[in-house]
Amino acid sequence: MPNLFEDDRCYVLGDTELEILGDRDKLAQWRHKGVGPAYYKIGGKVIYRGSDLNAWLAANRVEPSRDSTR
Incomplete structure (x- = not known):
């Protein structure tokens, strides 16, 4: 995925x-809670780097199990 x-x-x-x-x-x-993507806080402004957002998304990717029994 891009x-x-x-x-x-x-x-x-x-x-x-x-x-x-x-x-x-x-x-x-x-x-x-300290669970979201990395960010910078400069003064009162919150800044997210695109590379940090992409890394966080990749780390939180869920791969469904093909062997799930319900």
Whole structure:
């Protein structure tokens, strides 16, 4: 799968591309719990690097089991 985010771009809250991860409140919850993608906090501004977002997405990929019994 190609990267969903541009590796060399910085994304800030309010960028529509971030909505694929969740809304502003969801991203804030993840930052508070320490479970979301890596970010920078400069002053009061939250900045996500595209490469960090892509790495986080890849690490959270779920591979369904072909042998699932339900």
